[in-house]
Amino acid sequence: MVYAGEVIENPVSGERITVLEAPGVENGDLFRFDWDLPPRFFIPGHVHRWQEERHEIFSGTLRGRVGDRERDYGPGERVVAPAGIPHTWRNPSETERLHIISELQPSRGFETLLETGFALVRDMQADRLGTPKHLLRAAVLLDEAGDEFYPTGIPEPVWTATISALAGLGRALGYDPRDPQKGVRLTKPAVLGLAGMFLLVLLRQRASARRAAGS
Numbered sequence: 001m002v003y004a005g006e007v008i009e010n011p012v013s014g015e016r017i018t019v020l021e022a023p024g025v026e027n028g029d030l031f032r033f034d035w036d037l038p039p040r041f042f043i044p045g046h047v048h049r050w051q052e053e054r055h056e057i058f059s060g061t062l063r064g065r066v067g068d069r070e071r072d073y074g075p076g077e078r079v080v081a082p083a084g085i086p087h088t089w090r091n092p093s094e095t096e097r098l099h100i101i102s103e104l105q106p107s108r109g110f111e112t113l114l115e116t117g118f119a120l121v122r123d124m125q126a127d128r129l130g131t132p133k134h135l136l137r138a139a140v141l142l143d144e145a146g147d148e149f150y151p152t153g154i155p156e157p158v159w160t161a162t163i164s165a166l167a168g169l170g171r172a173l174g175y176d177p178r179d180p181q182k183g184v185r186l187t188k189p190a191v192l193g194l195a196g197m198f199l200l201v202l203l204r205q206r207a208s209a210r211r212a213a214g215s
Helices: 110-126 128-144 156-172 188-214
Strands: 007-009 016-021 031-037 042-048 052-059 062-066 069-073 078-081 087-090 098-105 149-151
Touching: 007 110, 031 110, 052 062, 062 078, 110 128, 128 156, 149 156
Parallel strands: none
Antiparallel strands: 007 016, 016 031, 031 098, 042 087, 042 149, 052 078, 052 098, 062 069, 062 087
C-alpha cells in the first residue's frame, strides 16, 4: 500500500512519482500524485475502463490525445481523460522535464499496480539474466489487475489471452510479482520455449481476430 509522501521512481524511464493523496477513508478512492517526467517521455495509448484520469500542468508541456483530439497543454491548464476513452500522453520537449499533478479516480488499486510495477523494473535492471522471470512476474501482476485497463495498440482479445497465458505459466512456476525470490530459475532452453509459446499465442490470437473481422 502506498502512503502520502512516498516517492516511487522508475530507473529505466526516469519518471518520479510523489504520492500526495493515497486512497483511504478521508478522501475515498482517489489517487493523487506529483508526476515528474523526463524529456521525450511517452505513454502509449491505453484505456481505463472505470477510472477518470486528470492532469494539471505545473511546468513544461504535456501533449495529450484524448479520443480523436490531440493538443498541447501548458502550465495552469488541465486535461481529463474520461473512463472508457482511449488516451495517450507525451513530453514533446527534447530538453525540459514535465511536471504535472495527476489524479486517478476511482483508483481501484492502481497505485499498488504502479508501485509494484516500478519495483519489477528495478529488479529487471539489477538482474538482467533473470529478465524472463521478472516478465512472468509482471504478467501475473497485470492479470491480477483484470480488466482495469488495456493498451490500444494491441487488439484487446490478443492482449487478454497473452497476459492470461503468461500469467498462468508464471503462477505454475511459483512467481509472485511482489517477491523476486519466489519461483524457479529458468534455464536457457526454458527461456527459448517460453518465447516460442508467447509467439504462438500471439499469432493464433491475431489469426482469430482477422477471421472474426472478416466474418
